[in-house]
Amino acid sequence: MAQGPPTTSWVRYDDAGGGTRRDTRGSSDAQPAAYADQRGYGDQRGYEDQTAGYGERGGYDENGRFEARRYDQPSAAWEAGSGAYAQPGAEQPWRRQPQDLYDEPAPARSRARVATVGDGDEPDNPFTGNRLFTVLLFLGGLGTSVALWVFETQPGAVSDLPSLMLAIGRVTGLIGGYLLFIQLLMMSRASWLEDWVGSRDLLHWHRWLGTSMCVFVITHIVFIVYGYALLAETDVVTQTFTIITTLPKMVEALAATVIMIFIALISIRGLRRLLSYELWKGLHLSAYLVLVLGYGHQVAAGANLSGRFASIFWPGLTALVISAVVWGRVVEPLWMNLRHRFEVVEVVNEGRNSFSVYVDGRGLDKLAARGGQFMRWRFLTGGAWWQSHPFSLSAAPNAQWLRLTVTAVGKYTERLAELEPGTRVWLQGPYGTFTAERRTQRNALLIAGGSGIAPIRALLEDMPSGTTVIYRASRQDEVIFRDELEELAVRRGAQVFFVVGSRNEPGPRRLFTTSGMRELVPDVSERDVYLCGPPGLVDAAVDLLRELDVPNAQIHLDPFEF
Numbered sequence: 225m226a227q228g229p230p231t232t233s234w235v236r237y238d239d240a241g242g243g244t245r246r247d248t249r250g251s252s253d254a255q256p257a258a259y260a261d262q263r264g265y266g267d268q269r270g271y272e273d274q275t276a277g278y279g280e281r282g283g284y285d286e287n288g289r290f291e292a293r294r295y296d297q298p299s300a301a302w303e304a305g306s307g308a309y310a311q312p313g314a315e316q317p318w319r320r321q322p323q324d325l326y327d328e329p330a331p332a333r334s335r336a337r338v339a340t341v342g343d344g345d346e347p348d349n350p351f352t353g354n355r356l357f358t359v360l361l362f363l364g365g366l367g368t369s370v371a372l373w374v375f376e377t378q379p380g381a382v383s384d385l386p387s388l389m390l391a392i393g394r395v396t397g398l399i400g401g402y403l404l405f406i407q408l409l410m411m412s413r414a415s416w417l418e419d420w421v422g423s424r425d426l427l428h429w430h431r432w433l434g435t436s437m438c439v440f441v442i443t444h445i446v447f448i449v450y451g452y453a454l455l456a457e458t459d460v461v462t463q464t465f466t467i468i469t470t471l472p473k474m475v476e477a478l479a480a481t482v483i484m485i486f487i488a489l490i491s492i493r494g495l496r497r498l499l500s501y502e503l504w505k506g507l508h509l510s511a512y513l514v515l516v517l518g519y520g521h522q523v524a525a526g527a528n529l530s531g532r533f534a535s536i537f538w539p540g541l542t543a544l545v546i547s548a549v550v551w552g553r554v555v556e557p558l559w560m561n562l563r564h565r566f567e568v569v570e571v572v573n574e575g576r577n578s579f580s581v582y583v584d585g586r587g588l589d590k591l592a593a594r595g596g597q598f599m600r601w602r603f604l605t606g607g608a609w610w611q612s613h614p615f616s617l618s619a620a621p622n623a624q625w626l627r628l629t630v631t632a633v634g635k636y637t638e639r640l641a642e643l644e645p646g647t648r649v650w651l652q653g654p655y656g657t658f659t660a661e662r663r664t665q666r667n668a669l670l671i672a673g674g675s676g677i678a679p680i681r682a683l684l685e686d687m688p689s690g691t692t693v694i695y696r697a698s699r700q701d702e703v704i705f706r707d708e709l710e711e712l713a714v715r716r717g718a719q720v721f722f723v724v725g726s727r728n729e730p731g732p733r734r735l736f737t738t739s740g741m742r743e744l745v746p747d748v749s750e751r752d753v754y755l756c757g758p759p760g761l762v763d764a765a766v767d768l769l770r771e772l773d774v775p776n777a778q779i780h781l782d783p784f785e786f
Contacts, residue, residue: 673757
């Protein structure tokens with residue numbers, strides 16, 4: 225794989241929150257003059273002392289290739305908390321890898337796939353998405369649902385206020401029912417749907433559909449009750465009781481409505497934080513009951529579902545949704561787990577509150593996973609078997625093992641640190657379109673915050689030379705994968721910046737300014753940008769990228785929302 229020497233430099237934050245940029249080949253001659261003069265980043269006083277602890281880094285031979293000689297311990301300045309980026313020698317072993325799993329430095333499959341994805345001048349088949357076609361399909365189905373009322377309603381049927389109220393109620397009911405089908409389809413986890421729509425758009429659809437469905441269903445109820453109350457010349461409360469007790473399948477419809485509103489309420493961010501993840505997920509899955517309870521009402525009481533076309537369209541839509549749910553939540557995961565037989569190999573400490581779980585299995589070279597994707601992991605051991613959680617792959621998949629990296633933040637994640645070798649694992653996925661194949665430009669910028677480094681580190685293996693990584697952390701002891709990132713940076717011809725410190729310090733604050741970002745990545749608007757981290761970091765980065773005129777098509781998000 226032919227590539228030039230990596231452009232290696234580091235960012236350092238001094239006690240005042242400033243910083244400097246320096247070429248790690250041992251000379252600062254390559255540093256832009258404007259960088260040293262930036263008062264927001266500080267000056268270079270005391271910089272030479274930073275490198276004292278690194279020993280002899282190596283250099284470039286006559287062909288321009290980086291030749292690693294020796295990499296010792298990091299400098300005292302790093303340990304003291306000054307924060308740095310460094311990119312030393314390439315030949316150190318992968319210290320995080322389980323013993324006796326590798327007989328060669330890296331799997332041939334992984335190396336070949338990286339070359340295919342990342343080494344061309346431009347992406348071979350840049351993914352532009354199916355967003356427009358998806359929207360057109362959705363609108364076509366929505367229009368068809370409304371047409372059911374149009375074709376089944378006689379001319380002149382809407383002639384007074386009661387009939388108008390009932391007409392609005394029936395149309396909004398048809399729309400609400402259609403939105404329910406699409407919402408459940410988006411929740412099916414069918415791989416073909418995720419490939420088609422994309423994880424980010426699926427999340428946006430899911431949120432929008434949930435709110436819209438509630439609005440239309442409640443509107444349907446209000447107008448139907450009011451319309452019948454006008455016809456019967458009675459009050460709304462009496463008419464509500466009459467409808468529930470006399471019309472078929474109305475008790476089930478009432479139960480479905482209560483469940484739907486309850487799910488909508490617990491999905492509000494403030495209320496969601498009050499619930500554990502396991503409880504919230506279990507309650508959220510009760511959305512499937514809405515379909516079961518509400519379908520009978522739609523067919524039994526739906527005045528516009530008795531026509532010939534309606535008798536084909538509505539059951540056909542139901543069959544599509546049920547098939548997708550069964551395929552995505554039962555068939556695909558069952559086949560994958562029977563085929564690969566996943567189990568834990570080793571748990572390795574990665575630093576402060578972080579550890580990696582290595583999982584092997586049969587025929588992992590046939591697992592259709594990519595760096596940057598996530599899977600749902602269910603560890604079949606006491607106290608953990610009954611729940612699954614989403615974790616990103618923290619290394620690109622290879623023929624020997626899969627790896628997830630966990631930050632212990634609660635009882636469940638703390639329990640995972642005690643997993644024993646041989647523990648069986650039930651996996652679902654892979655999910656996500658946060659992959660190198662989705663690039664639209666040749667070069668990329670990867671921005672990670674906190675434990676968001678896991679998918680970014682895996683993604684780096686698939687990226688072309690010239691990729692830049694910015695790793696944001698609050699403390700030195702929260703930085704993980706430092707050795708691996710340094711080795712990958714040399715092997716892939718990439719550049720990595722560790723930006724460490726409180727968000728209130730001048731240096732980290734300057735990172736998310738237009739001038740600060742341009743100093744690190746001058747051509748940022750010509751790159752695809754991949755973001756993964758806490759929502760605050762992702763939101764700030766997206767706002768900055770828009771100020772820098774980075775098109776939305778070049779921004780790829782994985783904002784811890786799954």
